[in-house]
Amino acid sequence: MGGNGVCIDPDHLELARAIDCRASGEGPRFGTFYRAHFWGGEPYNAEPDKCSGLFWFSFSDIPDKTVPNHAAALQHIAAGRISSKYGW
Template sequence: MPALESMTLLVAAVIVHDRTTDRILLLQRGPRSAFAPGRWDLPTGKSEPGEPVTETAVRELREETGLTVGPDSLRAVHLVHGSQRPTAPNGFLTVVFAAHEWAGEPENREPEKHAQVRWFDAAALPGNLVPSNARALRAYLDGNGPGLSLHGWDG
């Protein structure tokens, strides 16, 4: 196992975009969530040891919403490099994927973590999004192509 001082946390986030209705699926973090309580976010989660980030995205989406996607259906649309955390001294790297095809109907599969799962019109997203993923989502919706956001590095 690498020394803690060299660790960067790998995270996957998924923009579930229903292009027919131009809606985006978001989760609202629960009031007792350790991270960003009450804020809306993309389905997001940490990679397990030895797990490719595409499999992390597939697993987290299924665990949080019940939706099933294949890794080949994911398209990488943004990277977020966030500043250090106690468990990730070199910060976190979130690979943000877009999914336009999936199976199932969304439901809150982790009610202990999330207050609700809900579709939002892409032109009327809630204002209280988790900032790091909000930048990635806006870049995706603006059609800015794959990009990179830095979060929390400037003090």
């Protein structure tokens, strides 16, 4: 279990999404999502008590258990939209 995870040179990141979101019972949040063009290492679930798993999937097959605002952001990324609001 564990490992060194993924290493990404900041020069290989591209802003993919900014989302202004609010969930019931929580304060507002602002999230940013980046697209990594190159990386090294292997991803692993460093917080198994908070995260049920780590998977590769296509934009057309986002798992049902994905955090709702993250799923919405991924759908917007797939559609080429840079920013939006969720839950307002």
